[in-house]
Amino acid sequence: MSKMLLRRAAMSIPILLAVSVLVFMMIHLMPGDPARIIAGDSATEEDIAMVRTTLGLDKPVVTQYAVYMANVFKGDLGTSLRTHRPVVDEIKVRLPNTIRLAAVAMVLSVVFGVAIGVISASRPYSWADSASMVGALVGVSMPTFYLGLMLMLLFSVKLGWVPLLADNSLKSMILPAVTLGARSLALLARMTRSSMLEVLNQDYILASRAQGLPGNVILYSRALKNSMTTILTVAGLEFGHLMAGAVVTEQVFAWPGIGRLIVESIWARDFPVVQASVLIIAVAFVLINLLTDILYTVVNPRVRFR
Amino acid sequence: MSTKATRIVAILVSLLLVAVTVTGCGSKPNASNSLTYAVGTDAKTLDPQFVNDLPSAVAAMQIHETLVARDENMNLVPGLATEWSVSSDGKTWTFKLRKGVKFHDGTDFNADAVKYTLDRMLDKATASPRRSVVSMITGVKVVDASTVQITTDQPFGPFLAQLSTYNVAMMSPTAAKAAGVKGYGQKPVGTGPFKFKSWTPGEKLVLERNDSYWGTKPTIKELTFKVVPEDATRVMLLKTGDAQVVGGVPAFQIDDLKKDANITLIAKPGFRTIYVGMNNSQKPFDDPRVRQAVNYAIDREAIVKNLLRGQATIAVGPESTTIPGAAKTLQTVYTHDVAKAKQLLKDAGYPDGFKTVFHTPSGRYPMDQQVSEAIVGQLKEAGIQAELKVMDWGAYNDMLTKGTESRLFLLGKGSPSADPDMTLSLSFGTKASMNQAFYSNKQVDGLLADQRKETNADKRAQILQQIQDLVQKDAAWANLYYETITVGTRANVKGLQVLPNELIFFNKVTIGK
Numbered sequence: 001m002s003k004m005l006l007r008r009a010a011m012s013i014p015i016l017l018a019v020s021v022l023v024f025m026m027i028h029l030m031p032g033d034p035a036r037i038i039a040g041d042s043a044t045e046e047d048i049a050m051v052r053t054t055l056g057l058d059k060p061v062v063t064q065y066a067v068y069m070a071n072v073f074k075g076d077l078g079t080s081l082r083t084h085r086p087v088v089d090e091i092k093v094r095l096p097n098t099i100r101l102a103a104v105a106m107v108l109s110v111v112f113g114v115a116i117g118v119i120s121a122s123r124p125y126s127w128a129d130s131a132s133m134v135g136a137l138v139g140v141s142m143p144t145f146y147l148g149l150m151l152m153l154l155f156s157v158k159l160g161w162v163p164l165l166a167d168n169s170l171k172s173m174i175l176p177a178v179t180l181g182a183r184s185l186a187l188l189a190r191m192t193r194s195s196m197l198e199v200l201n202q203d204y205i206l207a208s209r210a211q212g213l214p215g216n217v218i219l220y221s222r223a224l225k226n227s228m229t230t231i232l233t234v235a236g237l238e239f240g241h242l243m244a245g246a247v248v249t250e251q252v253f254a255w256p257g258i259g260r261l262i263v264e265s266i267w268a269r270d271f272p273v274v275q276a277s278v279l280i281i282a283v284a285f286v287l288i289n290l291l292t293d294i295l296y297t298v299v300n301p302r303v304r305f306r
Numbered sequence: 307m308s309t310k311a312t313r314i315v316a317i318l319v320s321l322l323l324v325a326v327t328v329t330g331c332g333s334k335p336n337a338s339n340s341l342t343y344a345v346g347t348d349a350k351t352l353d354p355q356f357v358n359d360l361p362s363a364v365a366a367m368q369i370h371e372t373l374v375a376r377d378e379n380m381n382l383v384p385g386l387a388t389e390w391s392v393s394s395d396g397k398t399w400t401f402k403l404r405k406g407v408k409f410h411d412g413t414d415f416n417a418d419a420v421k422y423t424l425d426r427m428l429d430k431a432t433a434s435p436r437r438s439v440v441s442m443i444t445g446v447k448v449v450d451a452s453t454v455q456i457t458t459d460q461p462f463g464p465f466l467a468q469l470s471t472y473n474v475a476m477m478s479p480t481a482a483k484a485a486g487v488k489g490y491g492q493k494p495v496g497t498g499p500f501k502f503k504s505w506t507p508g509e510k511l512v513l514e515r516n517d518s519y520w521g522t523k524p525t526i527k528e529l530t531f532k533v534v535p536e537d538a539t540r541v542m543l544l545k546t547g548d549a550q551v552v553g554g555v556p557a558f559q560i561d562d563l564k565k566d567a568n569i570t571l572i573a574k575p576g577f578r579t580i581y582v583g584m585n586n587s588q589k590p591f592d593d594p595r596v597r598q599a600v601n602y603a604i605d606r607e608a609i610v611k612n613l614l615r616g617q618a619t620i621a622v623g624p625e626s627t628t629i630p631g632a633a634k635t636l637q638t639v640y641t642h643d644v645a646k647a648k649q650l651l652k653d654a655g656y657p658d659g660f661k662t663v664f665h666t667p668s669g670r671y672p673m674d675q676q677v678s679e680a681i682v683g684q685l686k687e688a689g690i691q692a693e694l695k696v697m698d699w700g701a702y703n704d705m706l707t708k709g710t711e712s713r714l715f716l717l718g719k720g721s722p723s724a725d726p727d728m729t730l731s732l733s734f735g736t737k738a739s740m741n742q743a744f745y746s747n748k749q750v751d752g753l754l755a756d757q758r759k760e761t762n763a764d765k766r767a768q769i770l771q772q773i774q775d776l777v778q779k780d781a782a783w784a785n786l787y788y789e790t791i792t793v794g795t796r797a798n799v800k801g802l803q804v805l806p807n808e809l810i811f812f813n814k815v816t817i818g819k
Contacts (some may be wrong), residue, residue: 032700036707039435040358044732045739047435051454054433083507084488093506149538158543164539164548165532254534256509264508269700 008293010287018284020072023275034269038081055081068275075137078272082265087276090261095280098257101249102242104173105181110235113185114224114247117192122219124197128197132189147177148252161173180249184238191234195227202226228299235294240285322709335748340528341799341817344549345538345811348533351491354475355427355434360720360808363472365531367809368513369410370475370496372468373401373420376404378803380630382466386415386497396461396761403452407520410501417448422479424456432487436473437807439723461759463766467725472809485544499524499813503639508533508675524813544569544794550817551799553810555792557615557673568797575619576791577626577721577807582672582681582784585712587744589807590662595654600714602647603688604681610626610787613676617792621785623774624719624733625726628788628806631767632726633774647688665715666714668696672789678716685714706742717742718789724807726770734777745782 004069036043043051050059056067071078077087116136118127155175156164166172197207200223208218247259258277263275349362354370357363375385387401402573407415428433442462447455458465468474483493487593494502499521500513511531515524530551534540537556543549545566546759555563555571563569584591584600591597606620607756622639651659666678675696682692692714697705706712719729719740731754732740734747750773757769793804798818803811 022632030701032704032709034700036703037700038358043358044438045737046441047438048739050430050433050437051435079488081813084491084506085354090507093404094508123520125414149536152539157546160546164543164546165534251538252539254536254539256506256533261508262537267699 004062005290005294008290012290016279018283019064020069020275020279023278024068024243025061027269027271027274028061028064028067030269034081034271063245068272072279073189075278078266080265080273081269082268082270082273090273091258091276091280094256094258094261097255098243098246098250098259101173101176101180101246101255101257102239103175104170105184106235106239106240108177109188109238110180113188114192114231115190116185118196118219118224120189120193122198123202124193129193133193136186136189139182140183140190144179144183144248145252147182148175148249150251151175151179176249176253176255179252180242180246184235184242187238188231188234192231194228196223196228199226225299227294232292232295232299236288236293236295240288243284244281314521324522327512339526339817340530341526341551341812341815342532342543342549343551343553343812344532344534344543344552346533346535346537346540348529349511350741352476352494352502353491354473354494354507355432355436355453356491357472358435363722363811364808365511366494366514366691367472367498368500368529368812369494369498369502370472370477371498372470372472372475373403374470376470376805376807377723378805380806381627381795382470382484382621382630385470386420390760392465396759397458399456399458399465401454401456403454404520405452407497408518409481409495409497410516411478411481411495413478413480414451415476415497416451418451418456419476419479420454421446421448422482423475423476426477426482426487427474434473439468439471439473442468461761463722463724463758463760463763464528464727467723467727471723471788472732473722477631477807499811500529503528504714507675519813522814525816526812529812541794544796547796550796551802551810551812554672554796555794557613557617557792560615560617560792563794570795570797570799571662572791572793572802572804573617574793574804575626575628575805576789577629577724578671578718578789579621579624579626580618580674580677580716580718580789581621581624583706583712583715583717583743583787584781585709585714585742585744585785586746586782587709588713590654590656590660591713593654594780595650596656597784598640599654599688600685600690601652601784602643602650602780603685603690604640604784604786605684606786607642608684609677609680613680614787617790618787619673619790621787623778623784625730625774626721626788629721629724629726631763631770633771636778637775638667638778638781640781651689659691661691661693662713663695663703663711664692665695665697665712667699667702667716670699671716671718674716674718677786681716692699712742713740721807726774727754728771730754730773730777731758734773734782741784745777747780750776 031275035048035057039051080087080090116132118244120132123129152164152175162174163172172221205218205222208222246257247263250257262277263272307316322585345361349360350359350365351357351362351371354366357366372385373387373439375383377383386404386407389402389819390399390402392399403417409415424440424443425439426432428441428443428725436791442458443456476497478495482490485493499516499519501510501516503514505511510533513529515527534543540552541559544552559633563571584597586592609739610618610620623636627634664678665684667677668675678694682694685692706715721729732738734741734745735754736746736751753769757766760766760769791804791808800816801814801816
């Protein structure tokens with residue numbers, strides 16, 4: 001098993017290198033002269049030329065990439081073109097915020113998503129099932145932007161139950177986490193339901209029933225356990241999406257996370273920050289995938305022997 | 307079996323609710339001596355010499371001050387310099403400095419600090435993107451502790467205006483040397499009414515009262531700039547009272563906010579001109595008649611009234627009339643006249659109009675894309691079929707500078723120095739950096755150089771008037787309107803100073819019950 005994990009880990013190195021090349025090329029091919037943007041309105045040509053030389057933007061792209069990667073391996077992610085702060089410092093304050101938000105959203109969606117899925121599957125086509133599945137459909141389709149604003153209007157402005165903006169308390173994280181997690185919750189509910197229904201139709205469930213096992217034991221220890229592989233796959237992928245897809249939620253709730261940092265940096269053509277942030281998200285994706293693989297072996301012993 | 311599942315969900319929900327109630331019946335930090343100002347964009351740097359955007363300028367100017375300041379009507383008034391004079395050849399300026407002023411780090415503000423600040427900005431190793439603001443300075447001489455002499459390469463008419471821009475604010479030499487060029491932006495030390503406390507980029511910037519401030523001491527103890535990118539969220543913060551002051555109030559929410567008794571809206575005619583740029587170097591816009599036709603085809607009144615809900619003033623020329631020294635009226639006036647536009651197009655050889663493109667940014671200026679859409683519709687009536695293309699700011703800027711694809715485009719320009727010189731020179735001087743219209747007129751170039759050398763204010767104003775008249779007659783742009791600056795405050799916030807150049811000052815603010 002450890003051999004498999006090592007192999008998987010080794011495979012991620014070329015993936016990350018490819019990501020770095022891709023990101024580097026992509027943002028350099030994008031139209032928009034960073035020197036001009038950084039110099040700002042009311043700058044003279046002389047001002048702009050000075051900015052370009054100072055930032056090394058007058059050198060060939062390949063040289064810029066080589067210099068960049070050499071520094072990355074030394075642990076130096078560069079300096080933000082926009083704020084002149086080290087990129088590491090920029091990301092250090094933002095990344096934990098995004099992870100925190102994504103984690104709370106993940107817990108919410110797994111707990112409620114799986115619970116709703118199990119209830120639906122246990123009594124298919126009942127009113128509870130229909131209601132949850134309609135709810136899930138709404139959850140999947142509702143634009144994050146709209147959902148966030150409506151939740152704020154109702155729970156913060158009208159009812160005053162929760163603060164509008166995050167202040168590090170769990171209470172203030174509910175609205176952004178619900179907004180961010182709504183889609184994943186709905187998706188997990190639907191996946192759990194269909195996967196459970198499939199398992200519940202298997203012969204061994206029929207056999208268990210014939211043996212006279214109690215309903216709960218069949219549902220939780222037989223059916224749910226066997227649906228776990230599907231649920232884990234979806235949950236793993238969704239966590240990646242929650243990290244990368246937090247942009248809109250962060251925008252609406254003024255949440256100082258990495259998604260907003262990336263968007264702001266793209267607008268400002270702040271290449272070093274975009275590169276580093278995308279790399280970090282790529283690393284997170286790879287790690288989450290690795291973690292999901294490990295969890296497979298825990299929930300499904302058959303995987304261990306491969 | 308499902309009853310158990312339901313029970314589990316019920317338990318989970320109640321646990322969550324308990325957690326919610328336990329973890330924070332968060333009380334609002336609403337002590338009357340702290341103020342939260344919600345802004346759309348965070349500052350990039352607090353180093354004045356690197357500031358080239360408004361959010362950074364507003365923050366940096368709470369901490370720093372300039373030698374020459376501006377009052378609420380944008381008149382030049384004493385700042386850190388109490389009086390000044392210029393030599394008869396117009397090249398040597400002598401400034402008497404305010405005595406007894408200290409930087410936030412306790413060091414004295416004196417002639418050495420002025421020399422250090424200006425030398426730092428002029429030093430090419432500093433690489434200030436705004437070096438051009440002071441590039442006419444050839445020497446700074448310390449006469450005594452409170453007198454400084456500045457020489458320029460030639461007489462420079464708008465010199466005091468240049469010194470009043472936020473880029474030339476005075477910084478503590480001790481702090482600047484210790485922090486280095488890259489570090490000072492995060493550890494600024496000035497003489498202003500507020501001093502730097504902490505900054506979490508992208509989240510909030512906290513300033514605190516400078517108790518030894520030489521001028522009117524602020525009543526608020528703590529001033530927080532809270533970054534809230536979403537317009538709708540900022541307005542909600544004002545409604546709940548989580549923020550006391552909110553900038554960039556969107557036009558469509560103004561009617562709603564006016565009804566709220568807890569909220570006061572401050573509207574002030576601003577310096578920013580929004581205009582339709584035309585690429586004067588490309589057909590068919592190389593013909594002044596075509597450019598004039600565009601000017602006549604646009605219904606400015608409808609745009610200001612219907613789209614901007616009156617939050618703008620119809621433009622008479624490229625420089626906002628509220629800028630000191632800008633023309634109040636110009637010889638050429640373009641009103642909405644479709645027949646005239648059609649006639650001009652016919653005269654220029656386009657009796658059936660023509661096809662072209664109209665580029666626009668989205669979200670750079672209030673309602674920018676909507677305004678562009680409206681103009682495209684209005685141009686159609688005169689026979690100009692423009693295809694609207696929306697671009698992100700970086701790509702847009704690049705495309706306009708290259709000038710091969712651009713024909714018609716929407717842009718805005720402010721006035722950092724509050725003097726027509728800076729933006730007239732940058733926008734209409736042949737090959738100047740903001741001249742994305744590729745306008746070129748030898749007479750204008752000559753006059754732009756002349757007004758800089760002219761130290762007599764009246765004579766200079768006449769030359770400036772002439773430049774604006776020429777540019778307006780040539781129809782280099784179609785000037786649309788001057789933006790109104792709208793700031794929302796809680797009704798109990800008094801004494802907020804909003805300047806037409808979009809700077810905001812908090813030192814005279816009091817917060818009532």
